[in-house]
Amino acid sequence: MISIIKEILIRRSLIRELVIKDLKIRYSRPMLGFLWAFLLPFLSVVILYIVFSLILKVKTEEAPFFLYLMSAVFPWRFFQDSLICSVTSLLDNKNLIKESNFPHYLIPLSVVLANMVNFLPSLFVLIVTSLFILKGLPIFILLLPAVLLVHLIIAVGMAIILSILYVKWRDIKYILEVALLLLFYLTPAFYSIYLVKNSFSRLLFIAYIGNPLVGILNLYRFILFKGFYSVIHKDISPISFIIIPIGFGIVLLVSSFYFYRNNKNTINDYLSY
Numbered sequence: 075m076i077s078i079i080k081e082i083l084i085r086r087s088l089i090r091e092l093v094i095k096d097l098k099i100r101y102s103r104p105m106l107g108f109l110w111a112f113l114l115p116f117l118s119v120v121i122l123y124i125v126f127s128l129i130l131k132v133k134t135e136e137a138p139f140f141l142y143l144m145s146a147v148f149p150w151r152f153f154q155d156s157l158i159c160s161v162t163s164l165l166d167n168k169n170l171i172k173e174s175n176f177p178h179y180l181i182p183l184s185v186v187l188a189n190m191v192n193f194l195p196s197l198f199v200l201i202v203t204s205l206f207i208l209k210g211l212p213i214f215i216l217l218l219p220a221v222l223l224v225h226l227i228i229a230v231g232m233a234i235i236l237s238i239l240y241v242k243w244r245d246i247k248y249i250l251e252v253a254l255l256l257l258f259y260l261t262p263a264f265y266s267i268y269l270v271k272n273s274f275s276r277l278l279f280i281a282y283i284g285n286p287l288v289g290i291l292n293l294y295r296f297i298l299f300k301g302f303y304s305v306i307h308k309d310i311s312p313i314s315f316i317i318i319p320i321g322f323g324i325v326l327l328v329s330s331f332y333f334y335r336n337n338k339n340t341i342n343d344y345l346s347y
Contacts, residue, residue, distance in 0.1 A: 092184035112195045115151040119143045126264045134266040137299045144200050146263035152193035160185040160233035161240050168345040182233040204298050214297040224323050231326035241344040261287050286322035289315040
């Protein structure tokens with residue numbers, strides 16, 4: 075693991091160029107350019123707000139519903155787009171991989187970092203919106219870099235594994251799309267965590283809270299929403315949205331590099347056809 079970190083640091087200029095290349099390809103032709111990085115997730119929030127708040131009259135105890143949606147959709151779009159874009163990244167860059175001598179995992183890593191850059195404008199808007207609607211930010215906002223790092227680690231770990239699996243089994247892309255849709259509905263994006271608590275047994279609720287992606291969303295709300303922790307602290311332990319995502323992210327990242335090490339010698343063979 076230490077050798078991989080050293081390799082990433084040594085190749086940081088290459089990673090930066092790959093990130094810039096990804097962003098240029100993505101936004102060079104659209105008229106609104108990089109503005110789409112914010113518009114797409116924001117429009118998703120507006121659509122969900124109209125459906126679930128104005129039509130279905132959904133309410134959330136933890137925060138105002140529009141803010142609650144933003145805190146789920148923006149981080150989720152980063153996670154979802156990172157995986158969808160990275161799953162085919164090795165195949166999409168097979169000519170570059172064959173011509174250059176660098177570790178394959180730098181490709182999905184650069185894709186996730188590019189999507190992180192896309193995520194930052196939305197995150198800034200979320201912070202400003204929370205500041206105005208809730209009349210302030212919690213002191214936990216200082217933990218934002220740490221939360222971003224945990225989120226990034228989870229996305230990178232999954233991106234590396236999925237990109238390697240895809241060069242061997244092309245069905246992975248379609249399985250991923252279905253899995254992401256299911257996972258989105260299994261996270262408290264447009265419904266209160268208390269809806270789950272009141273609808274299922276205590277055991278099932280504990281299992282639900284143990285989902286690292288549920289923990290990530292709660293972690294963002296914990297550091298961005300003033301008063302959020304005071305609402306949920308009696309029912310949800312900080313362990314669920316701090317320890318579980320961190321532990322899951324570390325295990326996943328280590329596992330992804332171990333998986334790469336076991337498959338690196340055969341990746342180019344699969345990319346040849």
